[in-house]
Amino acid sequence: MVKPLAASKSALSVGDVAQRCDIPVSTVHFYEAQGLIKSWRNNANHRRYSRHVLRRIAVIKVAQRTGIALKDIHQALAVLPQDKAPSAEQWQAMSRQWQQLLQQKIADLTLLQTQLDSCIGCGCLSLADCPLRNPEDCRAVQESP
């Protein structure tokens, strides 16, 4: 059974977090072990999370989609507070980091696409640009067409 959202609940169990972020409990544990998120313990030694952890995990997921490694995500998350909502400034600092990375990646892929587009099977018709060129390969191709 899926529990209804209890919006006013201020502390979340590991199960709550897992469910709401749509990740396994083991992953929540893992992220915590990696220092990406934090928790405290209740009397029963059960983890309790601030609701702000949900945003952190959302950020992690987005960053991962772009191919950023966890340790880099860790670094970027460092500018966000663990236990309260980030200020506009904090948020913008993070966001700018992502934007730059994204732009970089997009530029990289776009270049590759353009190059591939003008590449005729590495017959080296476009020697300077072909991303698949290889000196030896090109020469060999020219020798025995």
Added chain:
Amino acid sequence: MVKPLAASKSALSVGDVAQRCDIPVSTVHFYEAQGLIKSWRNNANHRRYSRHVLRRIAVIKVAQRTGIALKDIHQALAVLPQDKAPSAEQWQAMSRQWQQLLQQKIADLTLLQTQLDSCIGCGCLSLADCPLRNPEDCRAVQESP
């Protein structure tokens, strides 16, 4: 000492291949073990590669830059012959596969960028689009601004 290129050499040693592709010998072995490239053996049981292996490895490297997994690269490479230059058709078939994947990735990242751009710290000002939104998180934020 770096050997001069011997363009007319038709069979390459594992060392030749490694040097010309700028990858370690162990990686050449590894790719072969994975079935991405092929070799035959000479009298001394040493691997010998067709020069066309250089193009295959160039393709592997390009594809990896875009974040494509080796097993998918394996599949795409299947349309290229191991022991001769690909025909224009074969090449184009491959190229089209890459193009599609690239386009997909670029589109994905661009979307993400746009979304991130219009996201104000997930105060959920743009509820429908924010890639960082999370129902519980948003509601909580609204409750305690």
Added chain:
DNA sequence: CTAAAAGCTCAATATAACTTGAGGTCAACA
């Protein structure tokens, strides 16, 4: 002719990012 360089095989290790499992606690519901 000999010693270094390059090859070979096979097994182990490495890193990232998780997942699974064993064995045990604790609280709520029928």
Added chain:
DNA sequence: TGTTGACCTCAAGTTATATTGAGCTTTTAG
């Protein structure tokens, strides 16, 4: 009350992509 489900810890396993090392053979340069 007892059993189910959510937690806990800690260790081991998994997949992808290689890299490293040990022990042995072949080639090549001086």
